Amino acid sequence: MLNNISLGRYYPAHSFLHETDPRVKTILYFIYLVAIFMVKEPVTIGVLTGVIILQLALGKITPGILWKTIKPIIPLALFIFIINILTIKDGDVLFSWKFITLTGYGVERASIMAVRLILLIISTSILLTLTTTPLKMSDALEGIFKPLTVIKIPVHEMAMMMSIALRFIPTLASETDKIMKAQQSRGADYDTGSFINRVKGYITVLIPLFVSSFRRADELAVAMDARCYHGGKGRTKLNPLKLTLRDVLAGIMFTLLAVLVVVIDLSLR
Amino acid sequence: MPDDPKRIVVKDVSFSYDVTDENDSLASRLALDGINVSIAKGSYTAILGSNGSGKSTLAKIIDILEVPDSGKVVVFGKDAGDDDLFWDIRSHCCVVFQNPDNQIVGTMIEEDVAFGPENLGVPNPELRERVDQALKDVGLYELRNRETTALSGGQKQKLAIAGALAMKPDILILDEATAMLDPSSRDDFLELVEKMRTEKGLTLITITHDMTEALRCDKIIVIDKGKAVLEGAPEEIFMLDNLWDYGLKRPVKFNFAFEIAKLTGSELTKEDLLSDETLLDALEKMLSKPGLKAPETADEDNGGDSEKEIIMSVKDLSYTYDGSDVKAIDNISLDIRKGEVLGLVGESGCGKTTLISHMNAIFRPKEGDVIIHAKDGDLSCSNKKDTMKIRQNVGLVFQYPEYQLFEETVFKDIGYGLKKMKVSKEEADVRVKEAAYLVGLTDKELGSSPFELSGGQKRRVAMAGVLVMKPGILVLDEPASGLDPKGRQEMFKIIRNLRNNGTTVVLVSHNMDEAAKNCDRICVIDAGKIKAVGTPEELFENNRAEELGIQIPRITRFSGLLRARLAKTHPGIVFDGVNFDPEKEAGAIVRAVCKMGGADAK
Numbered sequence: 003m004l005n006n007i008s009l010g011r012y013y014p015a016h017s018f019l020h021e022t023d024p025r026v027k028t029i030l031y032f033i034y035l036v037a038i039f040m041v042k043e044p045v046t047i048g049v050l051t052g053v054i055i056l057q058l059a060l061g062k063i064t065p066g067i068l069w070k071t072i073k074p075i076i077p078l079a080l081f082i083f084i085i086n087i088l089t090i091k092d093g094d095v096l097f098s099w100k101f102i103t104l105t106g107y108g109v110e111r112a113s114i115m116a117v118r119l120i121l122l123i124i125s126t127s128i129l130l131t132l133t134t135t136p137l138k139m140s141d142a143l144e145g146i147f148k149p150l151t152v153i154k155i156p157v158h159e160m161a162m163m164m165s166i167a168l169r170f171i172p173t174l175a176s177e178t179d180k181i182m183k184a185q186q187s188r189g190a191d192y193d194t195g196s197f198i199n200r201v202k203g204y205i206t207v208l209i210p211l212f213v214s215s216f217r218r219a220d221e222l223a224v225a226m227d228a229r230c231y232h233g234g235k236g237r238t239k240l241n242p243l244k245l246t247l248r249d250v251l252a253g254i255m256f257t258l259l260a261v262l263v264v265v266i267d268l269s270l271r
Numbered sequence: 272m273p274d275d276p277k278r279i280v281v282k283d284v285s286f287s288y289d290v291t292d293e294n295d296s297l298a299s300r301l302a303l304d305g306i307n308v309s310i311a312k313g314s315y316t317a318i319l320g321s322n323g324s325g326k327s328t329l330a331k332i333i334d335i336l337e338v339p340d341s342g343k344v345v346v347f348g349k350d351a352g353d354d355d356l357f358w359d360i361r362s363h364c365c366v367v368f369q370n371p372d373n374q375i376v377g378t379m380i381e382e383d384v385a386f387g388p389e390n391l392g393v394p395n396p397e398l399r400e401r402v403d404q405a406l407k408d409v410g411l412y413e414l415r416n417r418e419t420t421a422l423s424g425g426q427k428q429k430l431a432i433a434g435a436l437a438m439k440p441d442i443l444i445l446d447e448a449t450a451m452l453d454p455s456s457r458d459d460f461l462e463l464v465e466k467m468r469t470e471k472g473l474t475l476i477t478i479t480h481d482m483t484e485a486l487r488c489d490k491i492i493v494i495d496k497g498k499a500v501l502e503g504a505p506e507e508i509f510m511l512d513n514l515w516d517y518g519l520k521r522p523v524k525f526n527f528a529f530e531i532a533k534l535t536g537s538e539l540t541k542e543d544l545l546s547d548e549t550l551l552d553a554l555e556k557m558l559s560k561p562g563l564k565a566p567e568t569a570d571e572d573n574g575g576d577s578e579k580e581i582i583m584s585v586k587d588l589s590y591t592y593d594g595s596d597v598k599a600i601d602n603i604s605l606d607i608r609k610g611e612v613l614g615l616v617g618e619s620g621c622g623k624t625t626l627i628s629h630m631n632a633i634f635r636p637k638e639g640d641v642i643i644h645a646k647d648g649d650l651s652c653s654n655k656k657d658t659m660k661i662r663q664n665v666g667l668v669f670q671y672p673e674y675q676l677f678e679e680t681v682f683k684d685i686g687y688g689l690k691k692m693k694v695s696k697e698e699a700d701v702r703v704k705e706a707a708y709l710v711g712l713t714d715k716e717l718g719s720s721p722f723e724l725s726g727g728q729k730r731r732v733a734m735a736g737v738l739v740m741k742p743g744i745l746v747l748d749e750p751a752s753g754l755d756p757k758g759r760q761e762m763f764k765i766i767r768n769l770r771n772n773g774t775t776v777v778l779v780s781h782n783m784d785e786a787a788k789n790c791d792r793i794c795v796i797d798a799g800k801i802k803a804v805g806t807p808e809e810l811f812e813n814n815r816a817e818e819l820g821i822q823i824p825r826i827t828r829f830s831g832l833l834r835a836r837l838a839k840t841h842p843g844i845v846f847d848g849v850n851f852d853p854e855k856e857a858g859a860i861v862r863a864v865c866k867m868g869g870a871d872a873k
Contacts, residue, residue, distance in 0.1 A: 012378065014416060014417065014418065135378050135379050135382065136378045137377055137378055137382045165378070166376065169376065169377070169378050169419075172420045173372050173420065180669060180675075181674075181675050183628065183633045183669065184667075184668075184669050184675040185675065186633055186662070187631050187633055187662055187666070187669075187737070188662075188687055188688040188691070188736055188737060188740070189659070189691035189740070190687075191691070206677050206687075209677035210674060210675050210677045213674075214674050217674075218370075218373045221373035221374070222373050222376070224336055225366075225368055225374035225376075226376060226386075227336055228334055228336055228361070228366045229365070229376075229387040229390060229434065230358065230361055230362050230387060230438070231386070231390050232390065237389050237392060238388075238392050238393055238394055238398055239389060240381065240382065240385035240389060240398055240402060242395065
């Protein structure tokens with residue numbers, strides 16, 4: 003079951019967004035992050051959703067993949083929705099029973115909150131994880147933050163660490179699964195008992211997982227050493243990032259769309 | 272001639288690792304102790320030795336991944352101690368390690384291949400050409416844009432080779448690179464590497480526990496306790512009688528040949544070992560000597576044909592993983608008899624692990640069922656209430672169980688299951704000790720931390736942790752993988768002991784030699800379905816193995832050649848059955864020839 007984690011996983015395909023320069027995508031991602039948090043009106047949220055649907059199409063993301071990506075956060079979105087609906091007491095009362103009061107305004111705000119969270123996840127996935135391989139993403143971060151090397155921030159090393167961490171997520175997930183199965187066959191039980199007992203049960207999983215992660219890290223370090231890795235200095239790239247006119251235009255277009263949405267939103271208030 | 276430009280010379284090299292001892296103070300463990308090795312350019316060398324003998328350290332020294340404490344390493348005339356030559360040497364030497372997962376850096380296949388040359392600063396378009404060529408060489412070009420995690424173990428090791436080739440190395444070192452592969456991907460892999468060696472003129476060094484693999488090389492170096500103790504051509508090394516002292520043994524066919532030589536009172540020469548043909552000629556000559564004495568029949572310790580009572584039935588079991596369209600196992604029905612050793616064989620990914628995961632309800636049956644006929648009634652794996660009882664009755668030891676230890680002491684780790692079962696402390700103490708002795712652990716180890724033990728000992732601890740539950744059925748997934756020949760032999764001794772004590776054993780194995788020798792029955796699984804079930808004798812008679820798509824045990828293959836020759840020279844010869852133990856098979860052959868009256872009958 004742990005092998006099915008799709009959050010943070012690359013979806014191989016050939017699409018407009020897959021081929022867009024990852025630096026452009028990363029910058030766009032930050033712009034959309036801000037836009038999603040600034041927008042408050044239902045109309046503009048709708049427009050923003052439209053823009054994101056356009057991006058989904060450009061990234062050739064199938065509904066199945068999309069569903070897998072947002073499924074894990076639906077409980078959280080629901081939780082936020084319910085909390086908001088119960089705590090916002092302004093506006094016309096729609097329904098009231100004992101201490102529960104639902105207001106029109108509350109429902110509206112709660113829906114916007116929940117929708118925003120889902121948009122945030124979708125936006126992260128389509129602009130970054132689903133359409134960009136971890137190595138490209140770390141290349142992009144390295145490219146964007148390169149100026150920081152002047153003030154002695156090890157940008158290349160940090161980017162490399164990030165891409166290795168992402169590369170090992172599936173490996174460690176299957177390792178966790180193996181350890182749990184082995185312990186279950188020795189009588190461990192993770193699903194029953196008190197909360198404390200369950201947490202304790204997971205500790206027995208974490209110890210071997212840590213030990214094996216250290217072992218893997220050790221072996222990987224030796225393997226990287228053997229392949230002559232010595233930091234970012236003098237390294238070449240198989241697929242160097244190339245900013246084309248198309249990338250620039252795509253960047254400008256989507257930035258303008260985001261700005262437009264925010265401007266409309268502000269003017270509506 | 273330390274500066275010979277055509278040799279890799281390791282001279283008087285010592286190296287020790289820093290380890291923390293019991294008192295938490297830093298101590299050092301000597302891995303190489305003044306070792307001297309010289310390897311010719313373009314040669315194919317095997318480095319053999321028991322676990323912990325220093326083989327891998329030697330490989331690291333040659334690639335300057337470790338710097339010797341003392342001594343000198345000169346690679347093709349370049350001194351490894353010279354800082355200016357450091358990158359030059361390392362960039363022309365590549366290592367493929369044992370665990371495929373722990374050497375892949377890239378998420379995408381071509382990205383990973385490019386990692387090495389990128390580090391060397393190879394500019395594009397040459398970089399692109401190198402990557403494409405390397406991928407074509409290993410046959411992964413079509414998959415270049417796929418994720419590395421989607422590859423099988425064998426493909427991952429080929430990817431590692433591609434990553435090495437893209438660096439245009441002179442030396443390629445395989446550090447137990449085939450240890451985690453199944454036999455067919457192993458042969459595939461070795462053929463690829465050997466092809467690359469001839470095409471690109473590589474110096475190939477392979478570190479291995481597989482003696483038959485070592486036979487493919489031009490030269491063998493045996494390492495023991497950090498020293499090179501033996502060196503020579505394979506036929507010279509395998510003539511020696513003291514290999515066992517170094518945790519090694521002869522390849523199966525040589526074992527067999529030497530036993531025949533012993534029984535017929537003859538001697539083998541190293542020329543006899545050069546090829547199958549020369550060896551068969553020599554054996555035939557020995558067997559045609561006049562006045563052969565028939566050896567006595569060895570005692571059969573079959574423990575009286577296992578009782579026919581059925582202890583576990585797998586019924587119409589099918590399973591599909593989430594998000595997959597293919598059935599991992601498809602309508603499997605299998606009865607396991609009390610007291611037998613049942614082997615499960617098949618290629619990686621054929622569904623063996625999925626099947627055994629159902630046997631103690633780690634996977635709950637979706638279709639079909641597994642019934643355990645326990646002492647106190649039948650237990651069904653699809654019944655959630657029976658789960659705990661099933662896990663006490665069926666012990667399951669996964670592959671590489673040593674990676675799953677977690678307690679502070681070996682004693683506590685073994686006793687973990689008992690604590691979960693709420694067994695009283697006094698009884699637990701007794702049972703932990705019993706289980707520990709059963710796998711050959713002593714009181715000294717019981718008190719230490721499991722993380723301080725050697726790999727082989729850790730595996731025993733993990734096994735004891737399952738045996739402590741006193742399961743009537745023990746399911747083992749590749750219990751001997753990664754162990755040296757001595758360790759493997761000891762592991763199978765433990766398994767035979769368990770069987771003799773009445774435990775039913777289900778054994779998953781890739782190694783057909785060991786499966787045939789140690790199992791009462793073998794079940795062949797292919798693409799999730801049972802292809803055949805039967806005794807090893809039934810499965811390996813008359814080329815049936817080929818039909819079933821499984822490897823023939825090496826002894827059966829070689830002995831078959833000898834039998835065919837003898838059938839020509841001794842028309843009407845009758846052999847009493849097939850044996851999968853080389854020594855017993857040798858006895859059977861000599862007895863059959865004696866019955867014919869040896870050479871006198873002609």
